[in-house]
Amino acid sequence: MSQPLLSEEIVRPDISHLVLEDGVPVDNxxxxxxxxxxxxxxxxxxxxxxxxxxxxxxxxxxxxxxxxxxxxxxxxxxxxxxxxxxxxxxxxxxxxxxxxxxxxxxxxxxxxxxxxxxxxxxxxxxxxxxxxxxxxxxxxxxxxxxxxxxxxxxxxxxxxxxxxxxxxxxxxxxxxxxxxxxxxxxxxxxxxxxxxxxxxxxxxxxxxxxxxTGAEARAIEQQRADQERQRAEQAQQQAEQAQQQAEQERQRAERLADRLRAMGIDPDDV
Known part of the structure; x- marks a missing residue:
C-alpha cells in the first residue's frame, strides 16, 4: 500500500520546458x-x-x-x-x-x-x-x-x-x-x-x-502640514495682536485714570 502524501508535499506539473524569464526586456x-x-x-x-x-x-x-x-x-x-x-x-x-x-x-x-x-x-x-x-x-x-x-x-x-x-x-x-x-x-x-x-x-x-504616487502623496501631506502650520502661525499672530491691543487699551485706561486723579476726580466715580 502506498503512503499518502504529507499535507506539505505538493505535486506540481513539470515546467522545465517553459521559458519563464527571457531576461531581455526592451522598452522605450x-x-x-x-x-x-x-x-x-x-x-x-x-x-x-x-x-x-x-x-x-x-x-x-x-x-x-x-x-x-x-x-x-x-x-x-x-x-x-x-x-x-x-x-x-x-x-x-x-x-x-x-x-x-x-x-x-x-x-x-x-x-x-x-x-x-x-x-x-x-x-x-x-x-x-x-x-x-x-x-x-x-x-x-x-x-x-x-x-x-x-x-x-x-x-x-x-x-x-x-x-x-x-x-x-x-x-x-x-x-x-x-x-x-x-x-x-x-x-x-x-x-x-x-x-x-x-x-x-x-x-x-x-x-x-x-x-x-508615493511622491505625490508625500507632497500632498507636506502641503497639508504647511497649511496647518501657516494656520497655526496666523492664529498665534492674531492672538498676539489681540493681546497687544488689550495691553494698549489697559495702558490708555491707566493714563486716563492718572489724569482724572490729577484733576481731583476719582476715576471710579466717572
Missing part, C-alpha cells in the same frame, strides 16, 4: 515610466485591500502546454506575492499556482508589432481576464488618415467576449472608465511624472480623482 523610456506609474501607486496608496499583485512585464502562464504572455502591467486581486523567489515556480504568474487569472491586463503600445488589437486581445479573452486595456500614447495604432486616434481602449469580458467600454470618439483627459469588479477606474491624465510632461494612463476613483 515612455513605456518604462508608464508601467511604473501604474504599479507603484497601488502599493503606495491604500486603495486596494491586500493581498494583491500588481506587476510589470511579468509572464502569465495559464497552461503548461502553451507559452505565456507578459502584459506591460497586470493586476490580480486576492493573491499573495510569493516570498521565496529562489523557487522557479514563484518567479512568474503561474495561474495553476495562484488559482486564478488576473483581473486586469494592460498593454502600452510602443510599436506596430505587438498585435495588441488582434492575437493579444484574443489570448486575454481566452484566459478570461476581466478587463483588457490598450494605451497608445505614441499613436502607433492610429491609421494614416486619422487626425486624432483614440489613445485608450478598454474592454470588459462578457459571456466570453470583450465588450468595449470606451466611447467610439475616444476618451477625454480626466474622463474615468470605472472597472466595477476591481473597484478602481482608469483615466487619461495630463501632467508631469518624474519631470516628464505628457498624457499618462492613471488609476483613479469613480469620480476620476487619480490615485497618487
Amino acid at each position: 523610456f515612455q513605456s518604462e515610466k508608464q508601467q511604473r506609474l501604474l504599479v507603484e501607486p497601488l502599493y503606495s496608496s491604500p486603495v486596494i485591500p491586500p493581498p494583491f499583485i500588481a506587476a510589470a512585464n511579468v509572464g502569465i502562464f495559464y497552461s503548461i502546454n502553451q507559452d505565456g504572455i507578459a502584459p506591460d502591467v497586470f493586476l490580480s486581486l486576492g493573491v499573495q506575492m510569493p516570498d521565496n523567489w529562489v523557487e522557479r515556480h514563484n518567479r512568474s504568474y503561474l495561474v495553476w499556482e495562484f488559482g486564478k487569472v488576473p483581473e486586469v491586463a494592460i498593454e502600452v503600445v510602443s510599436n506596430r508589432k505587438g498585435n495588441e488589437l488582434g492575437s493579444k486581445k484574443e489570448t486575454y479573452a481566452r484566459m478570461k481576464v476581466d478587463y483588457y486595456v490598450v494605451f497608445d500614447p505614441l499613436r502607433q495604432l492610429q491609421q494614416p488618415d486619422e487626425m486624432n486616434g483614440s489613445l485608450l481602449k478598454i474592454w470588459a469580458l462578457s459571456a466570453g467576449r470583450y465588450i468595449e467600454l470606451t466611447p467610439a470618439e475616444g476618451l477625454s483627459v480626466g474622463e474615468p472608465i470605472y472597472l466595477d469588479t476591481v473597484n478602481l477606474g482608469l483615466t487619461l491624465w495630463e501632467g508631469e511624472f518624474e519631470m516628464v510632461p505628457g498624457i499618462w494612463l492613471r488609476w483613479c476613483d469613480r469620480a476620476g480623482i487619480v490615485i497618487p
Whole structure:
C-alpha cells in the first residue's frame, strides 16, 4: 500500500520546458515610466485591500502546454506575492499556482508589432481576464488618415467576449472608465511624472480623482502640514495682536485714570 502524501508535499506539473524569464526586456523610456506609474501607486496608496499583485512585464502562464504572455502591467486581486523567489515556480504568474487569472491586463503600445488589437486581445479573452486595456500614447495604432486616434481602449469580458467600454470618439483627459469588479477606474491624465510632461494612463476613483504616487502623496501631506502650520502661525499672530491691543487699551485706561486723579476726580466715580 502506498503512503499518502504529507499535507506539505505538493505535486506540481513539470515546467522545465517553459521559458519563464527571457531576461531581455526592451522598452522605450515612455513605456518604462508608464508601467511604473501604474504599479507603484497601488502599493503606495491604500486603495486596494491586500493581498494583491500588481506587476510589470511579468509572464502569465495559464497552461503548461502553451507559452505565456507578459502584459506591460497586470493586476490580480486576492493573491499573495510569493516570498521565496529562489523557487522557479514563484518567479512568474503561474495561474495553476495562484488559482486564478488576473483581473486586469494592460498593454502600452510602443510599436506596430505587438498585435495588441488582434492575437493579444484574443489570448486575454481566452484566459478570461476581466478587463483588457490598450494605451497608445505614441499613436502607433492610429491609421494614416486619422487626425486624432483614440489613445485608450478598454474592454470588459462578457459571456466570453470583450465588450468595449470606451466611447467610439475616444476618451477625454480626466474622463474615468470605472472597472466595477476591481473597484478602481482608469483615466487619461495630463501632467508631469518624474519631470516628464505628457498624457499618462492613471488609476483613479469613480469620480476620476487619480490615485497618487508615493511622491505625490508625500507632497500632498507636506502641503497639508504647511497649511496647518501657516494656520497655526496666523492664529498665534492674531492672538498676539489681540493681546497687544488689550495691553494698549489697559495702558490708555491707566493714563486716563492718572489724569482724572490729577484733576481731583476719582476715576471710579466717572
